[in-house]
Amino acid sequence: MSISTLKIAVDDGSTNVKVSWIADNQLKTVISPNSFRKDWKSAALLRDKKVFNYEIGTTKYTYDATSDKALETTHVDYQYGDLNLLAVHHALMQTGIEPQPVKLVVTLPITEFYNSEDCQRNEHKIEKKRNNLMRSIRLNKGELFDIVDVEVMPESLPAVMSTLMNSDCNEFTRSLVVDCGGTTLDMGIIVGEFDDVSAVYGNNEIGVSMVTDAARKALAAADSDSSYLVSNELIKRRHDLSFVKDVVNDESQIEKIINKINTKIEELGASVAYEAKKFSKNPNRVYLVGGGAALIYPAIAKAYETLGDRVVLIHDSQSALARELCMYHSDMGDAVDVAPEALVGVGDE
Numbered sequence: 001m002s003i004s005t006l007k008i009a010v011d012d013g014s015t016n017v018k019v020s021w022i023a024d025n026q027l028k029t030v031i032s033p034n035s036f037r038k039d040w041k042s043a044a045l046l047r048d049k050k051v052f053n054y055e056i057g058t059t060k061y062t063y064d065a066t067s068d069k070a071l072e073t074t075h076v077d078y079q080y081g082d083l084n085l086l087a088v089h090h091a092l093m094q095t096g097i098e099p100q101p102v103k104l105v106v107t108l109p110i111t112e113f114y115n116s117e118d119c120q121r122n123e124h125k126i127e128k129k130r131n132n133l134m135r136s137i138r139l140n141k142g143e144l145f146d147i148v149d150v151e152v153m154p155e156s157l158p159a160v161m162s163t164l165m166n167s168d169c170n171e172f173t174r175s176l177v178v179d180c181g182g183t184t185l186d187m188g189i190i191v192g193e194f195d196d197v198s199a200v201y202g203n204n205e206i207g208v209s210m211v212t213d214a215a216r217k218a219l220a221a222a223d224s225d226s227s228y229l230v231s232n233e234l235i236k237r238r239h240d241l242s243f244v245k246d247v248v249n250d251e252s253q254i255e256k257i258i259n260k261i262n263t264k265i266e267e268l269g270a271s272v273a274y275e276a277k278k279f280s281k282n283p284n285r286v287y288l289v290g291g292g293a294a295l296i297y298p299a300i301a302k303a304y305e306t307l308g309d310r311v312v313l314i315h316d317s318q319s320a321l322a323r324e325l326c327m328y329h330s331d332m333g334d335a336v337d338v339a340p341e342a343l344v345g346v347g348d349e
């Protein structure tokens with residue numbers, strides 16, 4: 001048997017990179033938050049803390065989970081520049097796989113991947129993304145993966161591939177996919193079992209960061225300044241009182257903070273529902289993906305009430321796209337055991 005190059009699926013979103021690969025017939029996934037700043041960090045105090053200092057050309061960067069100088073990764077240009085190259089390499093380093101030559105499947109926002117006028121592939125932008133990821137980058141005191149080939153897929157839509165295949169839809173079924181990510185809302189309409197993509201939509205003003213920002217402000221007002229990572233964790237675990245108490249220094253403010261978060265979640269849900277209805281009034285199904293899916297599910301289910309259980313929250317919605325891309329592009333096909341899924345945790349540093 002010849003040894004083939006390892007293939008890894010990377011959904012490199014603007015706030016988190018999701019990586020999926022197959023090892024020992026199991027689908028594995030890591031989620032790596034984007035938080036980089038210029039210059040290098042000094043060596044870690046603790047020997048088991050690894051420092052990631054990178055160099056692209058003559059510019060030095062470092063991974064810094066809690067820095068307030070973290071560089072913006074939330075604009076479209078991010079897809080084609082240094083920070084994307086950094087984010088992808090850094091995420092690959094979190095897999096625990098020995099650095100080696102790899103083939104990647106990566107993603108581009110749907111409105112970059114497709115021309116919005118005619119829903120055709122934008123070959124120029126796809127090539128630009130491929131070329132960016134094949135540029136050279138160096139890790140100080142360490143080795144990086146060698147990216148030998150890059151395939152580009154659209155964000156959002158492929159996340160529902162296996163769900164669609166198993167949902168006996170016909171060639172006329174119109175499925176609305178709603179991807180609520182960290183900073184953008186992306187939507188698309190799939191006809192049949194991926195026979196056609198009939199419309200795409202992107203809005204970079206609606207995303208979970210609306211809730212994160214409100215949570216950060218509320219925490220700061222309760223003498224509990226915190227990073228994006230901690231604020232996001234608080235949003236996820238807002239029903240877990242012992243965690244909330246750990247994060248909020250001034251306990252008398254807990255109720256106020258939680259109310260603030262809940263109000264923002266409702267606002268996010270209302271904005272997404274409004275945009276979704278405007279984009280697609282009467283789809284046959286609605287699928288929710290992306291990290292914010294669970295937050296907006298109640299509002300979307302209500303907006304498309306007549307669809308009932310055909311409004312579907314895809315499980316582990318944040319990493320669904322990376323997992324599907326991995327399954328779809330893996331050469332191992334059905335031999336893979338996807339359940340129980342192994343989600344490898346990534347720490348703050």
Ligand SMILES: Nc1ncnc2c1ncn2[C@@H]1O[C@H](COP(=O)(O)OP(=O)(O)OP(=O)(O)O)[C@@H](O)[C@H]1O
Nearest residue numbers: 013014015016181182183184208232236290291292
């Ligand atoms: N179960 C959950 N409940 C609430 N929020 C969650 C959950 N899982 C993830 N998130 C939040 O979702 C956000 C990230 O989502 P995602 O990874 O889809 O964004 P992204 O792909 O980086 O962004 P974009 O698609 O806008 O480029 C983070 O703010 C994260 O905290």
Ligand SMILES: [Mg+2]
Nearest residue numbers: 013014181290
């Ligand atoms: Mg995304």
